Amino acid sequence: MISLTDVEMRRGTKVLLSEAELTVHPGQHIGIIGANGSGKSSLFKLLLGEVTPDSGNFAIPLQWRIAHMAQELATSERNVLDFVLDGDPALRKIEQMVEQALASGADHELADAYEKMDGINGFDAHYRAEQLLHGLGFHQSEVGRPVNSFSGGWRIRLNLAQSLMSPSDLLLLDEPTNHLDLDATLWLESWLKSYSGTLLIISHDRDFLDNVVSRIVHIKHQKSIMYKGNYSAFERVRSERLALQQASYEKQQKRKKDVEAFVARFRYKASKAKQAQSRLKELQRMEDIAPAHVDSPFYFNFSSPKEAYSALVNLSMATLGHQGKKVLSNVNLDLQPGTRIGLLGPNGAGKSTLISSLTGELDLIEGVRVYGDNVHIGYFAQHQLEVLDLQASALLHIQRISPTATDQVVRNFLGGFDFHNDKALDPIRDFSGGEKARLALALIVWQRPNLLLLDEPTNHLDIEMRHALTMALQNYEGALLVISHDRHLLRNTVDEFYLVADGTLCEFDGDLKDYQAWLKKFVRDIDAKRPLVLEPVEDKKVARQKAAQTRERMAPITKKIRQLETLMTQLQTDLAQIEAQLADENIYKDEQKMELNDHLSAQIEVKRRLSTYEEQWLECQEALELENN
Numbered sequence: 001m002i003s004l005t006d007v008e009m010r011r012g013t014k015v016l017l018s019e020a021e022l023t024v025h026p027g028q029h030i031g032i033i034g035a036n037g038s039g040k041s042s043l044f045k046l047l048l049g050e051v052t053p054d055s056g057n058f059a060i061p062l063q064w065r066i067a068h069m070a071q072e073l074a075t076s077e078r079n080v081l082d083f084v085l086d087g088d089p090a091l092r093k094i095e096q097m098v099e100q101a102l103a104s105g106a107d108h109e110l111a112d113a114y115e116k117m118d119g120i121n122g123f124d125a126h127y128r129a130e131q132l133l134h135g136l137g138f139h140q141s142e143v144g145r146p147v148n149s150f151s152g153g154w155r156i157r158l159n160l161a162q163s164l165m166s167p168s169d170l171l172l173l174d175e176p177t178n179h180l181d182l183d184a185t186l187w188l189e190s191w192l193k194s195y196s197g198t199l200l201i202i203s204h205d206r207d208f209l210d211n212v213v214s215r216i217v218h219i220k221h222q223k224s225i226m227y228k229g230n231y232s233a234f235e236r237v238r239s240e241r242l243a244l245q246q247a248s249y250e251k252q253q254k255r256k257k258d259v260e261a262f263v264a265r266f267r268y269k270a271s272k273a274k275q276a277q278s279r280l281k282e283l284q285r286m287e288d289i290a291p292a293h294v295d296s297p298f299y300f301n302f303s304s305p306k307e308a309y310s311a312l313v314n315l316s317m318a319t320l321g322h323q324g325k326k327v328l329s330n331v332n333l334d335l336q337p338g339t340r341i342g343l344l345g346p347n348g349a350g351k352s353t354l355i356s357s358l359t360g361e362l363d364l365i366e367g368v369r370v371y372g373d374n375v376h377i378g379y380f381a382q383h384q385l386e387v388l389d390l391q392a393s394a395l396l397h398i399q400r401i402s403p404t405a406t407d408q409v410v411r412n413f414l415g416g417f418d419f420h421n422d423k424a425l426d427p428i429r430d431f432s433g434g435e436k437a438r439l440a441l442a443l444i445v446w447q448r449p450n451l452l453l454l455d456e457p458t459n460h461l462d463i464e465m466r467h468a469l470t471m472a473l474q475n476y477e478g479a480l481l482v483i484s485h486d487r488h489l490l491r492n493t494v495d496e497f498y499l500v501a502d503g504t505l506c507e508f509d510g511d512l513k514d515y516q517a518w519l520k521k522f523v524r525d526i527d528a529k530r531p532l533v534l535e536p537v538e539d540k541k542v543a544r545q546k547a548a549q550t551r552e553r554m555a556p557i558t559k560k561i562r563q564l565e566t567l568m569t570q571l572q573t574d575l576a577q578i579e580a581q582l583a584d585e586n587i588y589k590d591e592q593k594m595e596l597n598d599h600l601s602a603q604i605e606v607k608r609r610l611s612t613y614e615e616q617w618l619e620c621q622e623a624l625e626l627e628n629n
Contacts, residue, residue, distance in 0.1 A: 001024065001025055001059075002022070002023070002024040003023050003024075003059045004020055004022040004023075004056065004057070004058050004224070005056055005057040005058075006055070006056040007020045007021075007022075007046075007058055008020070008055040009039060009043075009053055011039075011042060011583070012582060013583070016042050016222065017039050017042075017043075017219070018222040018223070019222075020222070020223055020224045022217065023226075024200070026169070026198055027196065027197065028214065029192070029201075029212055029214050030198075030200050030217055031201050031209040031213040031215070031216045031217070031230075032200055032219065033204075033216060033217070033218055033219070033463060035220070036462055038219045040174075040202045041174060041202070043219070043224075044068065044202070046058060047060060047170070047172060047200070048068060048172070060170075064170050065166075065167060065170070066169070066170045066171075067087070067163045067167075067171050067172070068163055068171070068173070069174060070159045070162075071156075071159075071174060073152055073156065074147050076147040076148060077558075078147060079143065079144045079145060080133065080142060080143050080146075080150075081126065081129055081130065081144065083158055083162060084129045084133060084158065084161045084162050085125060086162065087161070087162035087163060087166040088120075088167060091120060094116050094117050094120065097109070097116070098113045098114070101113050120167070129161075129165055130143060132161045132164055135187035135191065136157045136160060136184050136187065137157065137180070137183065137184045139348075148621075151621060153179040153382070154179075156178070156179045157179055160173070160176055160188075168197055169197045170197060170198045170199075171197055171199050171200070172200050173199070173200070173201045173202070173203075175202055176188060176201065176203065177203060177205050177208055180485055181347050181456070181483075181485050182484070182487070183346055183519060184347065184485075189208060189211050192212045199212070199213070201213060204458075204462045204463045205458075205485070205486055206231045206232070207488050210231050213230055213231070214229065214230065215227065215229070216230070216231060216233075216234040259279045259280075262279050263276050263280055296467065296468060297418035297464070298416060298465050298467075298468035299416045299468065300413075300472055301472050302472055302476040302477070302478070303445075305449060305450035305477060306376055306448065308337045308372050308374045308375060309337075310372050311334050311335060311370070312335045312336070312372045313333075313335045313370070313371055313372065313375060313377075314333070314335070314368075314369070315331050315332060315333045315358070315364075315367065316367055316368045316370070317331075317332065317366070317367045317368065318330075318366065318367030318368065319331070320350065320357045320362065320365065322353070322362065324365060326503070327353045328350045328354060328504065329504065330504065331354070331367070332505075333498075335358075335451060335479050337479055338478075339479040339481070339495075340479070340493065340494045340495040341480065341482070341496055341498050342482055342490045342493075342497045342498075343355075343482065343498055344497050344498070344499050344500070344508055345499055346501060346519070346522060349501050350503070350505075351500045352381070352483065354500060354505065355379075355453050355455050355483065356381075358377075358453055359379050374450070375450065375451055376447070376448070376449045376450050377451045377452075378444040378445075378447060378449030378453070379444070379454075380441060380455060380457045382455065388428060388439065388440065390428055390429035391429065392428065393426055393428065394414050394419045394428060394439050395407070395410055395411065395414065397439065398410045398413070398414065398446055401443065402446070410424075411424055413442070413446060414442060416442075417438045417439070417442045418438070419435075429607070429608070429611050430607055432460075433460040434461055434462060437457075437460040437461055441469065445472070449478060450478040451478055451480075451481075452479070452480045452481070452482070453482075454480070454481070454483065454484070455483045456483055457489075466486060466488070466489060469489070470492050474493060480493065487512050491511075491512060497510070497511075497512075497515065499518075501522070557620055557623050560616075561620045561621070567613050568610060568613050571606050571609055574602075574606050575607065575610065578599055578603045578606065582599055
């Protein structure tokens with residue numbers, strides 16, 4: 001059992017938890033929710049033993065095996081399958097024992113090692129690892145590729161696969177669906193339902209939480225409050241509690257006014273002085289009840305888009321793909337004003353290719369693409385976060401689009417995305433992924449598009465922002481086409497679904513539950529066909545020669561990547577030391593002002609250099625990916 005009693009945790013001078021209480025029983029599946037910066041990740045660090053509480057008592061069974069999903073990008077020259085298998089250290093240890101016994105010819109030791117291997121189900125470990133990879137969207141042909149050859153999002157998936165491979169009594173997952181598509185999310189959901197250990201998940205995906213957890217821990221106002229049931233049950237109970245709290249607050253405020261009026265009237269009147277003093281004491285004893293309010297910092301709407309009277313975009317007999325390689329054929333799509341479509345389809349089927357072809361980012365291989373006279377496209381994709389100007393502020397990004405807009409109008413608009421005061425003026429280089437995603441969405445909303453093309457818009461967004469986006473899309477009057485693993489957003493914003501599969505696009509007659517059933521059948525059919533499709537076995541000598549040639553060709557890039565990773569690791573260490581010094585309250589005393597300024601300047605410089613190296617690292621990764629393709 002995990003228990004927290006009167007726990008206080010701080011990050012620098014900021015109090016994250018105060019007198020926090022929490023009890024987690026073995027086998028429970030619990031969702032951890034709360035605003036960004038409320039202390040969710042710090043709670044995980046506490047459970048992992050990376051930090052200790054500043055006060056209070058914390059206990060966790062010493063014998064528990066803990067697995068967690070690493071947040072930093074995996075970096076390894078090992079192939080994908082070996083990297084995932086490394087998640088099971090006991091397996092690796094026994095494999096080493098087997099190798100040593102085989103090399104020495106020690107039959108007794110070999111039999112002992114095989115018995116231990118059988119005891120941990122080690123003989124099917126490779127199969128289980130491949131199943132994990134397949135479920136998370138990796139193709140069979142990719143299991144032999146080096147980890148470093150994949151882009152950032154796919155390497156985060158590998159971190160997830162490795163954590164699921166690790167035998168555990170406690171599994172900690174921090175935003176596991178952020179880099180998953182809908183298919184992989186559904187697979188992970190099914191896997192976690194059957195997990196027998198204790199599960200703690202930080203997630204902003206309400207449907208995912210609804211289907212996986214049976215308890216919610218809400219971290220708010222430095223407290224951790226446990227709710228029975230899934231996320232929907234939590235919302236219902238909390239709304240009832242807030243309504244009761246609001247009624248109590250209003251009743252209390254009326255009583256306060258009555259007491260204050262009595263005191264003001266009779267405080268200095270001798271015959272009533274005793275009663276007035278009694279009322280004053282009552283006022284002092286009266287516990288303040290915080291007013292219940294919808295405290296989401298996000299509020300925005302899409303302004304009425306420019307009117308259009310004909311098709312916004314039309315694809316006719318189109319063949320779509322990349323560099324002449326066909327992905328979709330015979331595509332016919334007519335996006336009329338008011339159309340609201342959700343795109344479904346297996347990983348890699350061509351959903352993003354379709355959206356890129358609609359925007360004009362990709363040329364058609366064949367067919368015709370016609371834009372309406374008054375079409376104005378708003379396009380959101382993950383790579384748009386990378387093209388934001390890191391040196392510019394959120395305010396400047398808007399002003400570049402609309403130079404005549406007044407500062408106050410822009411500030412009011414940005415406030416709806418929680419960019420207030422100095423936050424609207426700060427360079428975005430230090431923004432989190434969620435803040436950059438919010439800004440990218442803000443830029444689209446500002447431009448009043450009449451056609452929205454959204455490719456996974458909820459990645460990095462918390463529940464409150466997802467809710468605000470869902471509400472805004474419900475009121476949006478233009479046409480919408482969206483890819484998302486967030487089923488709540490899909491269910492509440494689109495009118496119809498289209499399916500991208502087997503190289504074609506067609507209407508999907510059904511809802512998300514029907515798609516889940518279709519997907520299971522699709523996967524079964526592929527698995528049934530797989531043994532019949534035998535790829536030619538390549539000569540091992542030829543394979544080694546090819547691998548050597550590939551390594552030689554990519555050597556300069558991989559060397560540069562290793563150099564950058566070394567530099568980034570050192571800078572991250574330096575940054576951690578600086579921030580530890582800034583967390584010391586003594587540094588903020590007047591006599592330490594010069595030292596404080598030195599630390600703050602050093603922090604800014606280290607973050608700037610880190611950002612530069614990260615950009616170079618991403619460029620190298622893209623070059624490496626192009627070489628592999």
